[in-house]
Amino acid sequence: MTEQVVFQKVNKEDAVNDILDQIIKAIEDGLLHEGDALPTERKMAEQMTVSRPVVREALHSLRLLGIIHSVQGGANYITDDFNQCMITPLTLLFRMNRSTVTQVQQLRSSLEVESASLAAEKCTEEDAAELEWYLKKLDQEENDRERASLDRELHLKIASIADNPMIYQVLCASSVLIENMITDIRALVMQKEKSTKGIDQEHRNLVRAIMSHDTRDARRRMNEHMWTVTGYVRTIEENKRSCGEG
Template identity: 50%
Template structure:
């Protein structure tokens, strides 16, 4: 499984051998790695060098250390992107429009995939969330349910890459959703436009109409993007929207 490292840098060599073994299937989710001493001897490197590489993989969510029990490949490798991407999104926190453009592109593809894969059980879950949105007047709760609806659509789409990126942007997504709903409520005294878009989107997904689902999601994302632009413009002019 491991061999002596050649001319490449020690750190890179250790990382490459571990990730190559995961990619090839020789190491699978939940598998235990050899002891640090064994890995060091096999690759011809020091134990601190192995420990440093394992620590980097731990930070990426690929390795899970167990105190006194060694190191294991993470059980859920599909979610390993969330940690690194979360840091990048936080560093880019001020670029709301760019973040929304990325989200819009992913959400459109997500809607297409969800429409193709939606089962009767999935449909029931989507309708349950919509019913809860319609039945509550608490705008904070409605914002939470709004997020839950988009998360459910992402899970129905069953694409770990898309889900990981959206999950990594979770805090920014929260800010965008809650901020947009709040802005629309102040402006129009109602969030009926967004709620109606959700209903049309869910109907398209339930009916397995991927083209209509993409169109509905595009309309929904356009509405949010316009609101974000207005919010940023009003903020730059010192306008809060309060009366």
């Protein structure tokens, strides 16, 4: 509980980093948990013998990292979901490097293949039931936006089954960057093939391999699916580039 958290006097020469280290260590040691409120800025400043602006600067850094969030009135809380912490910094990194959608997709592809293999190792009966539910919903849903959302959720579910927080977080970040991409891909598939049955069948083959705990086939099926998706991404990016040049 936050009442048990007592911060120590900080090194004035590196005060901000020292504050960050103390808060992160409190989380690691179980003194702060997801959703817990931090002590007030005034109380933290008193315990650490620094000014409130210094504490405020450290808290701002934690907000950028997604480790804490603020509510109206100025209270600061530990994030409810540590799995989301890398979204903001990675998004900023991609934007600062002017990464293209194709480059983001290349990163996503490599992680998706590994997550499929790990998911095949660790898939439980409960996980399998959830995967089946997503396939059923995709078959039933006719709205393209809803199907795109289900598509994204299916892939993140596979990543969560893989049980590797780093893979999951980076995939979440890349999904945020290209959150409209799946809808665009489905629109392009419909335009070219008048159907999304090909991609839907790839999903079924992939889920079947994961549920069968066949790691090799899961890698192969995800690789095939990512190859299809990457092809459409490149087409979309080329179309947008042509429109821009025109």
